[in-house]
Amino acid sequence: MFTPYTNEIEGFTMNHQILFESDVTISDTLEAHINTVITATLTAQGLTLPCEVSVLITDDATIHEINLEQREIDRPTDVLSFPMFELEAGELPDAEDADPGSGLIPLGDMVISLERTTEQAAEFGHSVEREISYLTVHSVLHLLGYDHMDEGAEKALMRQREEAVLTTLGIVR
Template identity: 40%
Template sequence: MSLTLEWSNEQEQMQLPEQLIGHLEQILQLAGKAEGIETGEVSLTFVDNETIHELNRQYRGIDKPTDVLSFAIQEDGEGEIDIMFEEDDNLDDMQDLLGDIIISVPKAKEQSEEYGHSLERELGFLFLHGFLHLIGYDHEDEASEKVMNDKQEAILLQVGLTR
């Protein structure tokens, strides 16, 4: 198995850029290679602000919409994963799942206009940012934020999604 992207568009407010999924698949492959991750599946869902607002409130206790949320499967403690699934679920199928990334398309559009770049670039950035969170990166301090930013900019430059 290689790195794969499974995606769905659950928002109807905006049309996604035509070549977006190809760019996201390219981002996933480049980021995986850079991080030494050869196999796994990333699930990506595009949603509206209302949906991401509810998820942000439910899982993070923050009562407002955000741009991207990441839910890493590997973050679960030993034994906790069993609680999430029914007895007849095949946990072997879940071992390749790296996690879920959820992106608010309206929030991405707003940010792309604010930063003066394309919606496709913003969605690529948010996807990559979410992926880095899935594999353990964070930006709790200035040093770790710089590491993430440098990795993101290098991959986006390779894909041609520049500011």
């Protein structure tokens, strides 16, 4: 089932559409929280044009299958991001990238394993909400061109942006 959201944060309406699909049980509260985190991340990055993000909340078996099919990596992971555009970190899509039918810029898809999120939260000693917030920010930044493949400047920039968004949301370690 897809749940679309139109977002409002601090009185500023962002006409982003976030499409949720879940093949595991997720509370309405956690789904709404993910929506808030996505919107906050887009806002923090300065993206004011209306965008669309698809979110699948799943389990380890499904994310493993997707990881194998899409990336040829034969193991589950916590989050996968499939950006629609090849952006550089900090670069934003523009109005020309919008779908003519919807007027929305399709940023891409994120897949989060709730099973892995729960395990990692316990391992790191914090809440599932904190872990899923981190993974959501991380994924949105990937959709916007951020990467961490090197251990240098790119990774440091991505980590700095992640922490800035989480701090803005009051989600700290």
